[in-house]
Amino acid sequence: MPAIHRFQPLPQELVEVQQKMEAHASDYGLDFFPTIFEMVDAEQLNAVAAYGGFPTRYPHWRFGMEYEQLSKGYSYGLQKIYELVINNDPCYAYLLASNGITDQKLVMAHVYGHCDFFKNNHWFSKTNRHMIDEMANHGNRIRRYMDRFGVEEVENFIDTCLSVEDLIDIHMPFVKRTDDDTRYEFRDNTNDEEDAGSLKFEAKGYMDSFVNPPEKLAAEVERRRQALLEKGASFPVEAVKDVMLFVLEHAPLKPWQLDVLSIIRDEAYYFAPQAQTKIMNEGWATYWHSTIMTRHGIEPPDLICYADHCAGTLASSPTRLNPYKLGLELLRHIEERWNKGQFGDEWESCDNMRAKHEWDTGAMQGRDKIFEVRRIHNDLTFVDEFLTLEFCRENKMFSFGYNEHSGYYEIESRQFDEIKQRLLFNLTNVGRPFIYVRDGNYKNRGELFLEHRYNGVELKLEYAQDTLANLYKLWGRPVHIETVLDDHLTTLSFDGTEHASSKSEELVAMGEES
Amino acid sequence: MTMSLKIERDKNRFRQIVRGKVRENLRRYINHGEMIGRKGRDLVSIPLPQLDIPHFRYGQNGGGGVGQGEGQEGQPIAKGDDEGEGTGQAGSDAGQHIVEVDVTLEELAEIMGDELELPRIEPKGNSTIQQEKARYRSIRRVGPESLRHFKRTYVEALKRQVIEGDYDRQKPRVVPIKDDQRYRSWETTPEPEANAVIIYMMDVSGSMTDDQKAIVRTEAFWIDTWLRSQYDGVECRYIIHDAAAKEVDEHTFYHTRESGGTRISSAYRVCSDLMDRSFSPDEWNVYLFQFSDGDNWGEDNRQAMELLNEKLVTRSNLFCYGQVESPYGSGEYIRSLEQTFGRDHEKVVLSEIEDKDAIFESIKHFLGKGR
Numbered sequence: 001m002p003a004i005h006r007f008q009p010l011p012q013e014l015v016e017v018q019q020k021m022e023a024h025a026s027d028y029g030l031d032f033f034p035t036i037f038e039m040v041d042a043e044q045l046n047a048v049a050a051y052g053g054f055p056t057r058y059p060h061w062r063f064g065m066e067y068e069q070l071s072k073g074y075s076y077g078l079q080k081i082y083e084l085v086i087n088n089d090p091c092y093a094y095l096l097a098s099n100g101i102t103d104q105k106l107v108m109a110h111v112y113g114h115c116d117f118f119k120n121n122h123w124f125s126k127t128n129r130h131m132i133d134e135m136a137n138h139g140n141r142i143r144r145y146m147d148r149f150g151v152e153e154v155e156n157f158i159d160t161c162l163s164v165e166d167l168i169d170i171h172m173p174f175v176k177r178t179d180d181d182t183r184y185e186f187r188d189n190t191n192d193e194e195d196a197g198s199l200k201f202e203a204k205g206y207m208d209s210f211v212n213p214p215e216k217l218a219a220e221v222e223r224r225r226q227a228l229l230e231k232g233a234s235f236p237v238e239a240v241k242d243v244m245l246f247v248l249e250h251a252p253l254k255p256w257q258l259d260v261l262s263i264i265r266d267e268a269y270y271f272a273p274q275a276q277t278k279i280m281n282e283g284w285a286t287y288w289h290s291t292i293m294t295r296h297g298i299e300p301p302d303l304i305c306y307a308d309h310c311a312g313t314l315a316s317s318p319t320r321l322n323p324y325k326l327g328l329e330l331l332r333h334i335e336e337r338w339n340k341g342q343f344g345d346e347w348e349s350c351d352n353m354r355a356k357h358e359w360d361t362g363a364m365q366g367r368d369k370i371f372e373v374r375r376i377h378n379d380l381t382f383v384d385e386f387l388t389l390e391f392c393r394e395n396k397m398f399s400f401g402y403n404e405h406s407g408y409y410e411i412e413s414r415q416f417d418e419i420k421q422r423l424l425f426n427l428t429n430v431g432r433p434f435i436y437v438r439d440g441n442y443k444n445r446g447e448l449f450l451e452h453r454y455n456g457v458e459l460k461l462e463y464a465q466d467t468l469a470n471l472y473k474l475w476g477r478p479v480h481i482e483t484v485l486d487d488h489l490t491t492l493s494f495d496g497t498e499h500a501s502s503k504s505e506e507l508v509a510m511g512e513e514s
Numbered sequence: 515m516t517m518s519l520k521i522e523r524d525k526n527r528f529r530q531i532v533r534g535k536v537r538e539n540l541r542r543y544i545n546h547g548e549m550i551g552r553k554g555r556d557l558v559s560i561p562l563p564q565l566d567i568p569h570f571r572y573g574q575n576g577g578g579g580v581g582q583g584e585g586q587e588g589q590p591i592a593k594g595d596d597e598g599e600g601t602g603q604a605g606s607d608a609g610q611h612i613v614e615v616d617v618t619l620e621e622l623a624e625i626m627g628d629e630l631e632l633p634r635i636e637p638k639g640n641s642t643i644q645q646e647k648a649r650y651r652s653i654r655r656v657g658p659e660s661l662r663h664f665k666r667t668y669v670e671a672l673k674r675q676v677i678e679g680d681y682d683r684q685k686p687r688v689v690p691i692k693d694d695q696r697y698r699s700w701e702t703t704p705e706p707e708a709n710a711v712i713i714y715m716m717d718v719s720g721s722m723t724d725d726q727k728a729i730v731r732t733e734a735f736w737i738d739t740w741l742r743s744q745y746d747g748v749e750c751r752y753i754i755h756d757a758a759a760k761e762v763d764e765h766t767f768y769h770t771r772e773s774g775g776t777r778i779s780s781a782y783r784v785c786s787d788l789m790d791r792s793f794s795p796d797e798w799n800v801y802l803f804q805f806s807d808g809d810n811w812g813e814d815n816r817q818a819m820e821l822l823n824e825k826l827v828t829r830s831n832l833f834c835y836g837q838v839e840s841p842y843g844s845g846e847y848i849r850s851l852e853q854t855f856g857r858d859h860e861k862v863v864l865s866e867i868e869d870k871d872a873i874f875e876s877i878k879h880f881l882g883k884g885r
Binding site: 043044047048050051055059060061062063064065067068069155159162163164165166167294295298299300303304307308316317318319320321322325395396397398399400401402403406408409410411412413414419422423426431432433435452457458459460461462463464466467470481 | 525528583586592
């Protein structure tokens with residue numbers, strides 16, 4: 001039994017429902033880890049959700065904030081979490097005790113969709129499947145540091161780390177970008193080799209801090225840093241996107257601080273694929289709960305409740321694209337196209353609209369196609385590959401932007417190209433700016449120099465400055481970031497006491513996204 | 515440690531930070547949100563403090579996205595300040611599924627009452643006045659389409675189809691016919707009526723800045739919301755004053771700025787006349803709220819106290835004085851009131867509102883008497 005509570009056993013009625021739903025899911029070819037359902041009351045569910053699904057997580061005020069919002073929202077009838085699934089082997093899912101039987105059926109069917117996605121989608125393939133244990137271990141380590149160094153001290157440092165938690169390289173798990181001998185870590189379960197120059201020994205998660213004591217690691221980091229500084233060379237050779245890793249390898253932090261930073265980084269990598277596949281994952285789960293429920297699950301008393309729930313789940317709002325709806329509709333669109341053979345060269349080159357409309361070769365490859373899609377795509381490639389003009393029109397999609405004169409968000413365009421471009425932009429790098437480390441020994445004074453790869457949208461200045469200040473706390477020497485302000489290349493700097501910005505005369509012309 | 519204890523500890527930690535008891539360095543990131551949400555269709559959002567951790571983020575010109583629905587190009591769809599997040603901000607939480615609903619003003623008042631632990635008000639005055647009230651609490655088979663009860667209609671249709679054997683489990687399709695239609699309907703019941711009037715008085719002399727007025731406005735919104743939930747009919751009247759006073763409409767009340775001196779007694783006189791004319795205390799529950807930065811001409815104080823004591827306090831349910839902190843005002847007036855009425859007067863409530871954060875406590879203080 002992993003480090004998670006048994007809340008209360010599932011009542012017999014639901015055990016039977018689970019068996020049925022699981023059988024239906026398997027019959028359709030869904031392939032999932034063993035799935036364990038926990039029955040919880042609303043308070044418990046809100047608490048688990050506040051911890052991102054992991055009740056044993058380290059203490060932090062932001063979980064309390066999250067909880068307060070969820071529980072206030074729930075008690076005033078504003079919002080309600082229906083389900084919560086954890087990417088883990090076995091998969092854990094939570095059911096709200098107060099839900100009616102129809103909702104429970106639906107949620108279970110939905111959960112099997114998520115579990116299948118977690119297990120089979122490529123972007124999840126490198127995530128830690130024993131994260132429940134790992135999170136508990138993180139919790140213990142951080143609690144121990146709090147006992148030793150004080151809650152305030154450790155919490156302060158966590159906040160500092162959280163400020164850079166999104167500066168990771170989401171493709172890193174799949175690419176060997178750094179040499180093995182300078183690799184700090186990214187635990188790849190298939191890699192058993194032990195290279196002599198490695199900073200770390202591979203170890204099971206819970207043993208890690210014993211096999212690789214943080215003190216030793218810190219000393220090693222410091223030694224390498226000095227060595228590099230002495231060389232006087234500018235490093236890294238190539239710009240590094242995983243800023244957190246760079247800081248871990250080169251910043252003069254105390255052993256416990258290194259450990260905390262690496263915990264935050266591990267968790268960021270664990271959660272990253274979920275942000276990368278929100279549309280697909282929700283779409284996939286919704287596709288399956290809808291398929292299973294409408295063909296097998298619903299009994300007459302369930303019907304209206306089910307329809308009501310689906311209407312709520314799939315509602316769209318003008319300013320927020322509903323990932324459930326977009327994902328579901330796109331998957332169905334793909335299924336229909338591949339069922340009718342609407343793909344391939346012949347289809348692409350056909351410009352007779354009527355013929356296209358009536359195109360049906362009876363290919364019936366839809367189901368296979370969507371299984372393939374769920375295996376290899378993430379939201380960005382999914383939308384890029386499958387969002388078509390017809391789909392945009394049918395679903396009345398538009399792009400919107402901010403109008404500075406009126407102070408409102410306004411509909412900008414119903415042109416397919418512009419809609420798609422905007423959507424892809426919002427999905428690229430999970431909607432965040434691209435930040436790289438360019439130089440860790442700037443001006444040969446050990447200062448940190450970052451670059452923001454400008455793509456037409458400026459940084460939020462105030463936040464950028466505050467983030468720089470936090471980076472300074474980690475790096476211990478002045479930090480800089482090169483970005484673009486008012487079309488001029490600008491370097492923002494923080495030296496520990498003052499913010500500065502130097503604007504170059506150079507104008508940056510930005511047409512299309514580069 | 516059990517989970518509920520754990521989350522309680524994190525919650526308390528968060529609250530301590532928000533209240534500024536610990537971690538001063540985070541204070542600047544606290545985001546109080548807008549207290550008055552969409553007032554247009556009587557929908558309002560609940561204020562929740564939030565703490566933000568800074569990240570490298572796109573600025574507002576990156577805040578666009580893709581939406582779905584009707585509308586021409588150029589049509590506004592949302593206000594700029596509510597951070598219309600694109601799909602990119604999908605978040606990193608596990609598969610959570612959240613349904614959002616809006617709140618009506620009545621519910622909001624209830625929430626506020628719970629949150630502030632406000633006592634219900636026992637209306638005084640003429641409870642013998644009865645009025646017919648319409649309440650939607652029954653169902654009929656006929657009615658206008660706008661009152662159609664969707665769920666009931668479909669339940670009826672489903673029942674009929676099951677009885678008739680039309681219902682096909684393989685293809686669960688429910689189509690209501692005319693006989694299935696159900697409509698909401700009303701019953702009339704006689705109910706006693708109680709009325710209240712709220713009279714707001716505010717100093718608009720030069721020393722009151724826009725910040726202070728914003729505080730008054732927020733506070734007045736919540737007071738209105740609460741009192742409206744307690745009485746059937748609530749009227750609001752507004753009086754502004756500098757050295758002289760006059761009755762104005764709501765807009766003028768919040769948007770006037772005079773440069774003259776300050777004579778509070780002038781407002782009391784106008785208020786008293788207004789009550790003589792329109793709001794006899796026998797028929798009305800009278801609530802008086804006065805906001806000022808505490809500046810008054812010294813020689814006026816005696817007269818103001820006399821008027822207040824004789825003409826206003828005796829004839830009202832409650833007199834509340836809120837003093838907002840101003841860089842210019844002397845803040846003396848609240849001390850004069852304290853000397854005259856004391857801190858524990860049954861009808862006179864005094865409150866100093868230092869900043870936006872103090873609004874909460876101040877409302878609780880004002881309305882906590884249940885009068």
